[in-house]
Amino acid sequence: MKQRIMGVFRWVRARWLKLSLAGQFLALAAPVVGIAMIVLGAWTGDRIETSARRGAAQAAAIMMQSFMQPFVQDLPASGAFSAEASRRLESVLVTSDLPERLVFVKIWSLDGRLIYTSRKNIPPNEDAEEEVRMAASGLMASGFEELAQAVTGIAPEDNIPLLEAYAPLFKTGTDQIVAVGEFYQSAEGLMSEMASMRLKTATMVGLSSIAMLGILYLVVARGSRTIDEQRAVLRRAYLEATRLAGQNYKLRKIAERAQAEAAAANETVLARIGSDLHDGPIQLLSLLMLSLSYKEDGPTEAPGAQTVAGPPNPVRLAKTVYSELRGISNGLVLPETEAMTLEEVLRSAAARHEQSTGTRVTLELAPLPDNVPQAVKVCCYRVVQEGLNNSFRHAGGLDQRVLAVVRGGRLFVTIADRGPGFVLPKGRRRPTTPGLGLRGMRNRVAALKGRLLVRAVPGEGTQIIVTILLEDLS
Secondary structure (H helix, E strand, O other): OHHHHHHHHHHHHHHHHHOOHHHHHHHHHHHHHHHHHHHHHHHHHHHHHHHHHHHHHHHHHHHHHHHHHHHHOOOOOOOOOOHHHHHHHHHHHHHOOHHHOEEEEEEEOOOOOEEEEOOOOOOOOOOHHHHHHHHHOOOOEEEEEEHHHHOOOOOHHHOOEEEEEEEEEEOOOOOOEEEEEEEEEEOHHHHHHHHHHHHHHHHHHHHHHHHHHHHHHHHHHHHHHHHHHHHHHHHHHHHHHHHHHHHHHHHHHHHHHHHHHHHHHHHHHHHHHHHHHHHOHHHHHHHHHHHHHHHHOOOOOOOOOOOOOOOOOHHHHHHHHHHHHHHHHHHHOOOOOOOOOHHHHHHHHHHHHHHHHOOOEEEEEOOOOOOOOHHHHHHHHHHHHHHHHHHHHHHOOOOEEEEEEEEOOEEEEEEEOOOOOOOOOOOOOOOOOOOOHHHHHHHHHHHOOOEEEEEEEOOOEEEEEEEEEOHHHO
16 A cells, blocks of 8 residues: 555656646646635625525515514514404415415514414424524524425425525514514525526636636746746856866866976976086086196296296186086986985985085974875975075074975975074175075976965074965876
C-alpha cells in the first residue's frame, strides 16, 4: 500500500513539474475558487430562499389577519371557539376565493390549544407548540411542509408542497393578541420560482468563477512568459559570464606563466652575459697579466741609469680591469638554484654575502616547502642578495638577519638590520647607482603578484618584508 501511495505521489509530482507556472496556478486556484464559489452560491441561494419564503409568508399572514381577526374578537377568556363562529368562518372560506390559495387553516389559543381547524383529517401536530408560542409573543414563524404530512389520507399524486405560517391575531384597533392563526398555502409556484432563482444564481456564480479564473490565468500566463523570457536572458548572461570568467582565468594563468618565464629568461640572459664575460675578456686579461708579469720580472736596466716617469704600470691596470670584470661576472651569474630547495637558496644567498663582505648574517627559517616554482627561488635569492648588500652599504652590516616563514599559503621573507634606518652618517652620500635598488626588487616581486614593504625607523634599523602568494603560482 505504501509503495502504491509513493508511486502515485511520484506520478503527480512528475506531472506537476511538467506544468508551466500558469498551469500550476490554475491547478491550485481552480479547486479553491470552485469551492469558494460553491459556498458563496449556496449561501446566496439560501438567503434568497429564506427571503422569498419570509416575504410570501408575511403577505399571506396579512391576508389571513384581514379576514380571520373579525372571528376572534369575541373569543371568551376560556379560549373556546363557539359553533356559531365556526359556521361563519367556514362560510367565508367556502364563499370567498381563498380556497384557491389556502389549503386549510387552524386557530390556536394563547395557551397552545387547537380551537379550530378547517379539516377534520388532520393528525395532531406536536411540533407546533414552539411556533404557536412565537406567534403568541408577536413574532411570525414559517416553513415548508408536504401536504401528506399535514393531512392524512392524501394520495401520492395529490401531494403538493405547502407554505406553513403562524401569525398573531390582534384585537381590532389594539396591539393585544387574542389568538394565533395557522394556515397552509400551496407553495408550488413559490418552489418553482425559487428553483429558477437558484439555477440562475448557480449559473451566474459559475460564469463569474470561469471569467475570474480566465482573467487570472491570462494575467499569470503573461507574467509566466515574462519570467521565462527573463530567466532565459539571465541564463544566457550567466553562461556568457561563466565563459568570460573562464577565459579571464586562463588569460591570467597565461600572463602569470609569461611573467615567470620572463623572469627566468631574464636570469638566463644575465647568466649567459656573466659566463661570456668570465670565459672571454677575463680569460684574455688573465693571459695578458701573465705575459706582462713575465716581462716585468725580466732583466732590468744597468746600475746608475736614470729612470723617468712613464705610463701607468700595465700589470696593475690589467689587475684592476680583471677585478672589476670578475665582480660584474660574479654578480650576474647565479648559483645552480634549480636543484636547491627554497631554504637552501636562502642559505646560499646569505653565505655568499658573508664571503663577499666578511660580515655575519643570522638566519631564522621556519619549515619551508620544498617544491616551489623556480621563479620564486630566483626572486627570493635576488631580493635577499640586494637587501643584504643595501644593509651592508647603509647600515654597515650591523645585526643582519633573514627570516622566512609560510602562513596561510603565503611566503613571508624579511631582511632586517639594526642600522640608522636610512639616516646616513654625516658626510656620507647615498649612492646614485645602488644595483637593482628598491625599484628592481619591487619589480621582481610584482612579477610574481607579490608585495614588498619597507619599514625604516631612525635609530632602530630597517626591514624589507616580501609577501608572495604561493597558491597562485602552483
